[in-house]
Amino acid sequence: MAKASSGALSASKVYNNYVSVDCVIFGFDFTRLQVLLVDRVMTDPESGVVRFNDLTLTGNHIYEDEDLDAAAARVLFDLTGLQDIYLEQFRTFGAPHRISKENDRAWLRANGRNPDQRIITVGYYSLLATDNVTLEWKGRNVQWMPVDEVKSLAFDHLEILEEALAALRRKLLHEPIGFALLPEKFTLSQLQRIYEVILGVSLDKRNFRKKIARMKYLVPLDEKQKGVAHKPARLYVFDREQYEANKKDLLDFAI
Amino acid sequence: MAKASSGALSASKVYNNYVSVDCVIFGFDFTRLQVLLVDRVMTDPESGVVRFNDLTLTGNHIYEDEDLDAAAARVLFDLTGLQDIYLEQFRTFGAPHRISKENDRAWLRANGRNPDQRIITVGYYSLLATDNVTLEWKGRNVQWMPVDEVKSLAFDHLEILEEALAALRRKLLHEPIGFALLPEKFTLSQLQRIYEVILGVSLDKRNFRKKIARMKYLVPLDEKQKGVAHKPARLYVFDREQYEANKKDLLDFAI
DNA sequence: TTTTAAAGTGTAAAAAACACACTAAGTAGA
DNA sequence: TCTACTTAGTGTGTTTTTTACACTTTAAAA
CATH class of the missing domain: 1.10.10.10 (Winged helix-like DNA-binding domain superfamily/Winged helix DNA-binding domain)
Structure with a gap:
C-alpha cells in the first residue's frame, strides 16, 4: 500500500485509504424524519444478473489534505448540492472487521478494494429540510426513507444510522439545532x-x-x-x- | 517509541500509521479533578542540551487488527496498569495540519516521523480514582495535574483536553458515570x-x-x-x- | 469531658410541569 | 354572503421540583 505522499502529487487530490467519513443525512418535512439513502446494485459481471440491490448511507474517503469536517461537507454537497448545512461529528467507527457480510465483501472486491482492509470511518449527521434537496442529483439513485422504516442497510450502516439518530435526539434536546429546519x-x-x-x-x-x-x-x-x-x-x-x-x-x- | 513496520509481521503487531487514539485520563481524589500527563523532554542530540520540556496526553497508533476501544484501553493500561476502566470515545481530531508548532515538528523529526503526515486521532477520556494509579509505571515520567492548571500542552492536546472535559461534564450530568469513582x-x-x-x-x-x-x-x-x-x-x-x-x-x- | 469534624434533617416560597377544552381568525367552496 | 373547515391561540388548578436557609447529632481524638 502506498506510503503517504511525501511525494510530488498535490496532496489535495490523494485519498487517504484508511479513513473515510460517512454522512447520515436527516431530512425533515414536518411530518416525518427521513434519511437519505443511496441505492446499491450489484450485477454479476458476466451474466448481468442482479445479485443484490440494497441501500447505503453516503460516505467517501478523505483527501490527504482535507479536514474531516470539510470531507463530510463535501460528501453532503456531492449528494445534495447543498452547502453550509448543519453537520455534526458524532462518533468514529473502526472495528477491525466492520465489513463482514458476504454481499459487502463481494461488492468491495468487485470495486477493486480489499474487504479485509479495515477502514476507519468518522460519522457525521446533518439535518435539513427535505424539500431543500433535489433528488437524482448527478444521476445517483438516491431516496428519502423514513427512519423508522429502515430495517437494514449495507455494511454497518444500520448501526451508524442508529447511533446518529440517538446523537441527533440528544442534541436536539439541549441545543437549538431545530432552527436549521425553519x-x-x-x-x-x-x-x-x-x-x-x-x-x-x-x-x-x-x-x-x-x-x-x-x-x-x-x-x-x-x-x-x-x-x-x-x-x-x-x-x-x-x-x-x-x-x-x-x-x-x-x-x-x-x- | 516503537516504530511501526510494514511487512511480514502478523497483522496484530502492525501499527496503522494513519490512525491513533489519545486518552485523556481524568483522576479524581475528592478534592480536585486532575489529568494524567506525560513528560516530554527533547534534548539536542549533539550537545545534549535540553531544547524543551513539556507535557503531553498519552496516545498511540492503533494496531491494524485492533478495535479503537481496545487500542484506547491498551494505551490506558500501558500508562496506569489498570484494566476495565471507564473509557468513552468523545471525538475524532483530524485537521490536516494538526501538528504545526515548531517544537512538535522537531520532536517528530527527531523520532523519525514526518511532521507533515497527518494522523487522525480518536479521542477517548477515562475517569478513575487518582489513588488507583501507581505513578512511574514502566518508568515513564508521568504526573497528575489539576485540569484547571493546565495551560498548555504539546501538539493539539490542549484542545483535546478541553473537549474531553466538556464531554465528561455533559456525560456526568446525564448518566451515572460517577460511580466509577466510588x-x-x-x-x-x-x-x-x-x-x-x-x-x-x-x-x-x-x-x-x-x-x-x-x-x-x-x-x-x-x-x-x-x-x-x-x-x-x-x-x-x-x-x-x-x-x-x-x-x-x-x-x-x-x- | 471537651473539642472537633462531618452527618443528617425540615420548611416555606417560587418555579416548572402537567392535565385539560374552548374560542378566534382566516380561506374555500357552496 | 354564509357556512364549513382548519389551525391558532389562550387559562386554571394541581402536583412536582427547585431553591434558600441553620441547627442538632454522632463519633473519635485530645
Missing part, C-alpha cells in the same frame, strides 16, 4: 412539530407555548402568516445573540 | 463531592439529598462508615438494574 420567520406550531417528529413524542400545545414564553431568545414579531386557509399564526424569530448570552449553563443532573 | 458502598457526601468537583459548582446538601431520595436506584444500607473521627455516614449502593429499569427517558428540552 425559515427565518416561523410559527410556534412549526417549532413544536420539529420536537414532536424528531423525538417521536407528542407535546401539549399550551404547555409548549408557556415554555417558549420563558425563552427570551424566541422573539414574537408583529407579523402573521399569509395565505393560509385558517387563522394565520404569529411569526417568531430565533435571536442567536440573545441565546448565547442567556443560555443557562444548565446544571441539573439525572445521575 | 467504592461499592459510598456515602452521599462522597457522591455529592463528585458532582461539585467535576462540574465545578457547589451544591446544597439538603437539596442534594432530597434529589437522591427520589432516585430509587440509590439504595441506603443499614450500615455506616467506620473509623472516622466524626459522625459516621450512612452507606449507599447504586443499583444498576433498578437504574436501567427506572431511568426516565428524560424528555425535557432547553431549545
